[in-house]
Amino acid sequence: MSYVVGVEKMEADKLSDDENLLWESAEHGGFRGLLKSRKILHLSLIASLGGFLFGYDQGVISGVLVMNNFIKSFPRIGGDGDLQGWAVSIMQIGAFLGALINSPLADRLSRRYSIALANVSYLIGALLQAGAVNTAMIFVGRFVGGIGVGQLSMVIPLYISEIAPSNIRGSAVSLQQFAIATGIMVAFWLDFGTQHIGGVGDSQSQTAWRLPLGIRVIPSAVLLFSSLFVLPFSPRWLMKVGREQEARYVLGKLRILPENDPNLEQEMLQIKAGAMFDELTMQEKFPEAKTHNQRALQLYKELVTQRHLAKRLFVACFMQVLQQLSGINAIIYYAPKMFQAIGLRGASVSLLATGVIGIINVLATIPAIAVVDKYGRRSVLMLGASAMTVSHVIIGTLYAVFEKSWNQYPGAGWAAAVFLWLFVFNFAYSVGCISWIYPSEIFPLGVRAQALGIAVSINWISNFLVGLLTPIMLRQLKYGTFFFFASCTVTLFLWTWLCLPETKGVDMEKMDKLWGGSESLETAERMRRINSELGIDNEIVLDREMEEIEV
Template sequence: MATDPASATPLGDVQITYGRSGFGGLLKEPYLLFLASFASIGGFLFGYDQGVISGVLVTKDFVCIPLPNPDPLNTTLECIGSNTPKAKQFPLLANDDTLQGWVVSVLTLGALFGALVNGPISDRISRRWSILLANIVFLVGSIIQASAFSIPQIFIGRAIAGLSVGQLSMVVPLYISELSPPAMRGSLVAFQQFGITFGIVTAFWLDFGTQFIGGTGDGQSPAAWRFPLAFQTVPSLILSIGTFFLPYSPRWLIMKDREEEARASLARIRRVPESDYRIRLEMLEIQASAIFDKETTAAMYPGTTSPVSLLWKRYGSLFTIRHLNRRLFIACFLQFMQQFTGINAIIYYAPQIFLKIGLSGTTVSLLATGVVGIINLLSTIPAILFIDRWGRRKVLLAGAIGMGVCQLIVATIYAVYQDRLASNPGAGWACAVFIWLYIANFAWSIGCVNWIIPSEIFPPGVRSQAVGVAIGTNWLTNFIVALITPRLLNTIKFGTFYLFFAFCGLLFIWVFFWVPETKGIRIEEMDKLFGGNTGADDVKRMSEIQEQLRISEAIAEANKVQDASAAHIETS
C-alpha cells in the first residue's frame, strides 16, 4: 500500500510556507506564475512541432496529387501539375504510408536522444542555459524544415527539432520543480502540459487556416505548409531571448557551491528578504541535501575523480540502489502508462480514427482533430488550479477510471457496429463524444502528473539524469505507439480500444497499491517516502552535516519567530 505522506514531517516543527495551494495561491505569487508560464513556452514548442506535421502532410502543395493510371503495369508516379510551376514538392510522400509514418516518428527518436543527453548538459551548464541551447537547436531544425526542397531535408529538420524537443521536455519541468515551493509545485509544473496542449491546438488550427492560402486545389501556395513550419521559430526566439532574464535554479547553484548566488536567487523567487527565516531554513535544507549527496557519492565511489566515470556510476546507481530504482521505476512506468492509455494514438491519428467510426470529409476530420486539441487544452486548467489540493494519487486514480470507461464505451460501440458506423451516424458521433471525454480525463490527470512526479522525487546528485531517463522512456513509448497504432486499427480494429481500456485498468491498480502521495512534500524530504538516508552510516553522516550547518539553532530561531507572530495575531 502507498506510504502515508503525513509520515514525511517538515524540518523540525517549522513549516516553511510561502503561500497556499490552488488558484488563490497562484494569484498571490505572480512572479512564480510568470516564470512557470514563460518556461513552458518550451512545452508549447514540443506540442506545436508534434502537432503541425499532421496538417502539413495533407496539404496539397506539399504532396503529389496522383494522375489516374489505367496501365497497372506502369508503376511510374505522375502528378497533376508535375510539369508546371505549381509542381508538388514531395510527391513520394503521397502514396507511401511508411514514409509518412517515419516523417511523424523521426521527431520522437530525436526527442528520445535529446532527453537522455540533456541530463548531464543541464548539470554542467545549468537548467537555464540548457533551455537556451535547446532553443538554438530548435531554430536550426525549424529553419531546415520550413525551407526544405527534398525529403532528406524534411527528415533532418524533424530529427534536429526532435532533439531540441526532447531536451526541453526534460529540463522545463525539472527547472520549474526546483523553483517551486511545495504547496504550488504540482500546479506550476502542470504548466508544462498546458504549454504542450496549447502548442498542439495552435498547430491544428493554423494548419486549418493556412490550407486556404492560394486555394485548396492544385494552385495552392507553398506558404500553406511552409508558414506553419516557419511560425514555430517565433516562440522559440521569444524563449531564447527571455532565457537571459530567467533566474538560476537555487538548487543547481548549491550543487555548484555558489551559496551567495543561491540565497539571492531563492530570495528573488520567493519575494522575501534574504534575512527571512524561511529563506535561511530552506537554504540549509538544500545545502544539507547537496552535501549529503556529495559525501555519500565519495564514500560509494572512492578514488573516482573522472567526471565521466562518476556520471556513468551515477546512472548505474539508479538501477542498483534500492530506493533509487524504486523511484526510477515509478517515474518510467508512469511515462509508459501515459502513452499506452492511448493519448498519442488519438493525437497522431485522430482523422483516421474519425473516418473509421463513420465520419467523413476533410473539413469534418480536421474540425474533429481541432476539437480534440481544444478539449485537451481546456481540460488541463483544472489540474493547474487544484492538483496541489487533490494530490497526485487521487488525480491519477480518478483519471484512470474516467479514461477506462470512455475507452470501454468506444470499443463496445465500434464492436457492435463495425462497418455499419457510416450508416449509423448516431453511433459514430457517440464514439466521437467519448473520445473527447477520454481526452478531457487524460488532460487533467496523467497528462499533468507524468511531468510532476519525475521532477520532484529524486535526490540532487541523480535528479537530472533520472528525469532524462524517465522522459526518454516517454519518447520511446511514444515512438512505439505511433508505429503500431495504424497496424492495430487495421488488424484488431475495435480491439485497439479494448487494449487501451486494459492499460487504464492496470494504471488504476498500480497507482492504488504502489505509488505514494508526494503532494506538499519538499524535494529534500522525499527520502522519507522512498527510503534512503536510513542506514547507520547515512544517519550519522546527516547528523554531522546538520551539526556542521547549525540547523538546530536555525530551527530554534524560526520557532521563536513563529511563536512571536502567533502571539501578535492573538493580541491584535
C-alpha cells in the first residue's frame, strides 16, 4: 500500500507565509520545537501509543494477580509464588524474542507495517488473557502479547527518530518514555478501581480482573488502524528501498515544505547519500550477497566485525543494561515490599509504593522532553546518574542504621520513602528517556533496525534477570542491594563522562563523524564518489560537518 495512493496531494506552494516561517524558525528543541513542528508531534504521539501499551502491559499484571476472584479462578497461579513470578516474567521473554524478530521485519515490511504486525500479536495476547478460562491461556496470552510488546519497543523509537528532524529528535523519542510511564500509571489506578467491582472479598466479580486485561485492546486497535491508514512510511526507509520520489513527497509533508524547497532538498541529499553509501558498501564488500536473507546476515556480521559499528552496538547494549541495573524495575516490581521493609505499614503501602511512583514517573518524564535537545544527552544522563546515586546511598544508609528500629523512628522510614520517590524522578528524565533516544539515532540506516533490535532485546533480558534476582538480593544483601545499585549508577556517570559522544542536533546521516565510521581511505573515497554523483561539494560538506560537531 503506497502512502500517496488515495491521498489528495497537498499543493505545498500554497502554504501560508506563517507555515513557511514556522519551519524556518523551528531550530529549537523541547516543547517549543515540538509545537512548531506540529506534524511530527501529532505523528509521534500516535506512534507512542506503542509505548503506552508497553507500560500498561508491565503495570497491569501485578494488580490482577492479587485480586480475590482471579485467585479463585486460577488457584494454581494464586497459590504458587513461583508460578506468579513466571506469569510476570514470561511476557519479558516474549518481548526479548519480539525485539529480535522485528528487526528484519522493520527492514522488509517497513517500520510502519511492522507496527501493525506487532499490534496483531498484542491484540491476540490481550484477548487470550481477558478471556482466559485456564492457566495455559494466561501464560500463552502473556507470551504472545509479550512478543508484540517487544516488537513495539524496538520499532517505535526507530520510527520516530527517522521521521523527526535533528533539532527535536530527542524530544520526540522522549514521548515514548512518557507514554510508557503513563501506561504503567493508568494500569495501576485501573486495577485499583476495578478491584472493587462486586467487592474485594469472595463476592468480587470476574469483571474486576477481566476488564483491565481486556480494555487495552482499544488503544492497540487505534494504533493498528493508524499504522495502516494514518502514519506515513519513514522517508529514510523509502529511500533505503529505492522509492525516492515517494520519500521526497513524504518528507515534504512531514516538514510542511514544498518539494522544491532548498531546506528539503538539503535533507533529501543527506538521506540519499546515506542510503547510497550503505548500498554501495554492501555491493563492494559483499558482492556474493544477492538475496534479502544473505544481505541481512551480512549486516549482522558487520555489526560485530566493523570496529565503529561494534563500538556503537556495545554502547547501545550497555546503556540498556545500565538502565536496568539502576534499579528502576526492581523498585517498581517490589516497591510494596521495600516500603514494608523500611517500616511503613497498612493499606496505604500499595498506594504509596505503586500509585505515587507511577505519578512521579509520568511527571518527571515531562522535563526530559523539554531539556534533552537543549542541554544534550550527556549532561542530562550525568545529572540523573548523580542524583540516583545519592538516593541509593541515603536509602541504603538509613536501612543499615534503622533496620532493627524502624518503629521507633518513623521519620527515618518516611525519609527513605522520599528518596525512593526522588530516585524514580531522576531516573525518568535521564536514563529512562535517553536509553531509548541514543540507540535509535547513532547507527547508519543500513544496520539501524538490526542494531536497535539487539539493543532492545538486551533491555528485556536484563529486565528479566533483575526481576529474578532482586528478591534474592533484598533477602540476602538487604541494605547492600541499594549500595549495589548505587555502584551501577556511578558506573553510568563515569561511562557517560568518559566515553559517550554528544549526539544533540547531529543529523543521523552524520553520526559516522562521531564514531570513526569514515576513518579508512576506502570509506572516505566511497563517500566522495557518492557526493560527486549527487553534486555535493566534498570539501564544503566536510568543513561544515566538522564545524557542527565541534559546536
